[in-house]
Amino acid sequence: MPPAPLSRSGKSRRTTDSPITYFIKKALETPGLVSFAAGLVDEGSLPVDEVRAAATEILSDPRAGQTALQYGSTHGMPELRRQVLDLVCGLDGVNPSDLNLTPNDVCITTGSQQLLYLLGEVMFDPGDIVISEAPSYFVYHSLLQSHGAEVLTVPMDEHGMDVDALDALLDRLRRSGDLPRVKVIYTVDYFQNPTGLTLSLERRKRLVEIAKRYSTAHRILILEDAAYRELKFSGPDLPSIKSFDPANEFVVYTSTFSKPCAPGLKTGYAILPPDVLAPILHLKGSHDFGSTNLSQHLLSRMMASGAYQAHAEKLRTVYRNKRDLMLSALESEFRDFPAARWTVPDGGFYVWFTLDGVDTGPNGPLVPAALEAGVLYVPGEFGHVPDANGHMPKNECRLCYGVATEPEITEGIRRLRKACAAVAAGKPKKEPVGV
Amino acid sequence: MPPAPLSRSGKSRRTTDSPITYFIKKALETPGLVSFAAGLVDEGSLPVDEVRAAATEILSDPRAGQTALQYGSTHGMPELRRQVLDLVCGLDGVNPSDLNLTPNDVCITTGSQQLLYLLGEVMFDPGDIVISEAPSYFVYHSLLQSHGAEVLTVPMDEHGMDVDALDALLDRLRRSGDLPRVKVIYTVDYFQNPTGLTLSLERRKRLVEIAKRYSTAHRILILEDAAYRELKFSGPDLPSIKSFDPANEFVVYTSTFSKPCAPGLKTGYAILPPDVLAPILHLKGSHDFGSTNLSQHLLSRMMASGAYQAHAEKLRTVYRNKRDLMLSALESEFRDFPAARWTVPDGGFYVWFTLDGVDTGPNGPLVPAALEAGVLYVPGEFGHVPDANGHMPKNECRLCYGVATEPEITEGIRRLRKACAAVAAGKPKKEPVGV
Numbered sequence: 001m002p003p004a005p006l007s008r009s010g011k012s013r014r015t016t017d018s019p020i021t022y023f024i025k026k027a028l029e030t031p032g033l034v035s036f037a038a039g040l041v042d043e044g045s046l047p048v049d050e051v052r053a054a055a056t057e058i059l060s061d062p063r064a065g066q067t068a069l070q071y072g073s074t075h076g077m078p079e080l081r082r083q084v085l086d087l088v089c090g091l092d093g094v095n096p097s098d099l100n101l102t103p104n105d106v107c108i109t110t111g112s113q114q115l116l117y118l119l120g121e122v123m124f125d126p127g128d129i130v131i132s133e134a135p136s137y138f139v140y141h142s143l144l145q146s147h148g149a150e151v152l153t154v155p156m157d158e159h160g161m162d163v164d165a166l167d168a169l170l171d172r173l174r175r176s177g178d179l180p181r182v183k184v185i186y187t188v189d190y191f192q193n194p195t196g197l198t199l200s201l202e203r204r205k206r207l208v209e210i211a212k213r214y215s216t217a218h219r220i221l222i223l224e225d226a227a228y229r230e231l232k233f234s235g236p237d238l239p240s241i242k243s244f245d246p247a248n249e250f251v252v253y254t255s256t257f258s259k260p261c262a263p264g265l266k267t268g269y270a271i272l273p274p275d276v277l278a279p280i281l282h283l284k285g286s287h288d289f290g291s292t293n294l295s296q297h298l299l300s301r302m303m304a305s306g307a308y309q310a311h312a313e314k315l316r317t318v319y320r321n322k323r324d325l326m327l328s329a330l331e332s333e334f335r336d337f338p339a340a341r342w343t344v345p346d347g348g349f350y351v352w353f354t355l356d357g358v359d360t361g362p363n364g365p366l367v368p369a370a371l372e373a374g375v376l377y378v379p380g381e382f383g384h385v386p387d388a389n390g391h392m393p394k395n396e397c398r399l400c401y402g403v404a405t406e407p408e409i410t411e412g413i414r415r416l417r418k419a420c421a422a423v424a425a426g427k428p429k430k431e432p433v434g435v
Numbered sequence: 436m437p438p439a440p441l442s443r444s445g446k447s448r449r450t451t452d453s454p455i456t457y458f459i460k461k462a463l464e465t466p467g468l469v470s471f472a473a474g475l476v477d478e479g480s481l482p483v484d485e486v487r488a489a490a491t492e493i494l495s496d497p498r499a500g501q502t503a504l505q506y507g508s509t510h511g512m513p514e515l516r517r518q519v520l521d522l523v524c525g526l527d528g529v530n531p532s533d534l535n536l537t538p539n540d541v542c543i544t545t546g547s548q549q550l551l552y553l554l555g556e557v558m559f560d561p562g563d564i565v566i567s568e569a570p571s572y573f574v575y576h577s578l579l580q581s582h583g584a585e586v587l588t589v590p591m592d593e594h595g596m597d598v599d600a601l602d603a604l605l606d607r608l609r610r611s612g613d614l615p616r617v618k619v620i621y622t623v624d625y626f627q628n629p630t631g632l633t634l635s636l637e638r639r640k641r642l643v644e645i646a647k648r649y650s651t652a653h654r655i656l657i658l659e660d661a662a663y664r665e666l667k668f669s670g671p672d673l674p675s676i677k678s679f680d681p682a683n684e685f686v687v688y689t690s691t692f693s694k695p696c697a698p699g700l701k702t703g704y705a706i707l708p709p710d711v712l713a714p715i716l717h718l719k720g721s722h723d724f725g726s727t728n729l730s731q732h733l734l735s736r737m738m739a740s741g742a743y744q745a746h747a748e749k750l751r752t753v754y755r756n757k758r759d760l761m762l763s764a765l766e767s768e769f770r771d772f773p774a775a776r777w778t779v780p781d782g783g784f785y786v787w788f789t790l791d792g793v794d795t796g797p798n799g800p801l802v803p804a805a806l807e808a809g810v811l812y813v814p815g816e817f818g819h820v821p822d823a824n825g826h827m828p829k830n831e832c833r834l835c836y837g838v839a840t841e842p843e844i845t846e847g848i849r850r851l852r853k854a855c856a857a858v859a860a861g862k863p864k865k866e867p868v869g870v
Contacts, residue, residue, distance in 0.1 A: 003647075003654050004650045004654045005654065006558075006653065006654050006656075007618065007653035009556065009557060009559055009563075011557075012717075015714065015718050021720075040506055043505060044501070046500065046501045046505060051729075052500070055487065059484075059486055059490065065481070065483030068699050069481040069482065069700070070476065070698055071475055071476075072699070113723050113724060121444065122443055122444060122447040123441075123443060123447070124444055125444045125445055128444075139720070146718060183442065215438060217439060218439050219439045219440065219442070262505075263728070265729055266727040266728065275441055276441065279447045282451060283447065285574070286577055286581050287549060288546055288549050289546075289574070291701065292730055293701065294486075294699040294729075295727055295729065
């Protein structure tokens, strides 16, 4: 006899497996498949030697080794917090004091993902509103579903989030009496996951001005997810949105060492207002009372020696080459395919590929055609939320060149073209996938 | 002008800083203080050489190094999950198949603390009930407060949780119609934090039988927190409560590498029913999509080489010596102090010290007297929840010999005696602390 059923929480009942899990699983199961789906980093350039050198240094010194292997603190290693602050302020060309910041305004988390989760826990009750870009980071949307938050979106163009549309949306919400539910404006402002687009300088300033202007009865926070910032290989150097928040009141800046260094160290960080930090640390105390201490010591050592900075510089070349390869493969394969267009990222891992008139979704014809041709992408619709009429764009693909090797990139785009040609010719070979 | 106030979630408003934070901070601020307060591990025995050897092996092999530095999975490294299952089943003297278990029933978490949190998220809505031992693990109580769960307790004696009292409590809850709110029975069943007490063999069986018997309309889970199990240095080998759940339905077993290996690797694990695991992994996907991969590879390597097992064996001697030293210091300092008695743990880090008629709480006279004498403990009341009349025991102390050195243990107990003598003589030297 089966046991009595579990009586799970409302939050658990709201939480489902991410649809992207199916795609990752498919990629792992299919030998020879070129995956542009998984958002993994380039394997060959992982800093194996650099981490070994840092580990050897730390663990050859009994005192340093013991400190790294003991419990750390919930807040994170003080020296690493100082280094993070210097890193970010360095990118912004300011001193920490210009932004009213000290290392106490930094916290270390289990990847930037944990910060996204914790901020959600601190801010959202079911029914609260988050405003994000359309499209936006898939996993953040799953997380908001767990918290019961409602996602409203504003469109993007080549300059990133359309801040006029944001202003108009907030105005509508104010008039409908829904402004009290608006807690956070979320943006991946550098080489966005999934579109590769970047928020322009002028819009960065406007974003802070808009958040302030609507923060009359309660504060609306901007969550600036700068995960890809250090992987910039072209275009202008843009200051963070955070740099337009000189009193440290409105912007939560988060980033990670996973992209510019190594995901296996699972270390991210945030710079945030003190009255947001305190409740985050209280909750983090219950989650884990501190992220992996050894990883923090390794990263701090690599930053002190310059190995981290040199590695990030190397990665910029690695990913520039991969981007160039993907763009030139797209150019040669899809030149004569007028339905196709794509973005040109200045950094990060992602090209956003649009196919007019082709259903790229999990139940459309392109997914099975692509699998048959031996390539996989993430359907763009996973990054969208349906509008009031249940509609969303279904003709986009996220193409990630992070983990694919250079020969795979060329071959994968060739296969994608083959799949598109098959669909255009109206001959999908397999049943829809039905995720 | 200050910015508009934050509008935080109900969960955040329920979450406060752990009162123990004050004590940890006090310990760090006071030079020369002997701290029996912090639950840290022995520093000198941390496996610095063992971790260095594993790191060197992994990171000298580019392929192995890249795998360890890439993203892992939410579920955890497959090989480590297999090793964990073999470890636990080995301690229980059974085969995984005897308990209907495979490595897929194991998940890897950011310390066992994260498992405690995630299980809470999956199971509790505000107003749900958790039954725990009195006293119980402080941090777990904080976590339950975040989730809005109500803690009901059953007393302990020298055989651990009083299961007859548990049965009677569940019967009362059934009669009052409150049984549907009961989700989890929590026990730290080996050398409990904070009392050092261990659940007897007979009660382990009874506990599962009771949970099953009351699981008529919904399942009541047992959360077996075995964090200290591998640090056993005397007494009988006791099988896990999990081993009395052969169909893998009622017991969530969690433990950690922090105690028998190194907290700095921040890796714990759980063995649990599939219908509990799945929703935990869905939420963990939103928290962090996997704990630190490098730590998992280091631990897997140390388990494969035998370094982990040899180190845990060494630790059992280290902590036995420390326990013996604390017990003999207590014996010599408090022999003539009839108000004092204490537990004799068979493993772990904790002695539970009771002082009849002395208020050991944060606002009582002993805390300032102890600080003046140069020693710190955790007031026992932090492990209790008030009963229906608001009462709880206020004459107990948790004494942790984990991080104190051997000379500090002897000196710390001497100072504690001095503080007790001062309080007994009615001359507290300072104002109450007022946490």
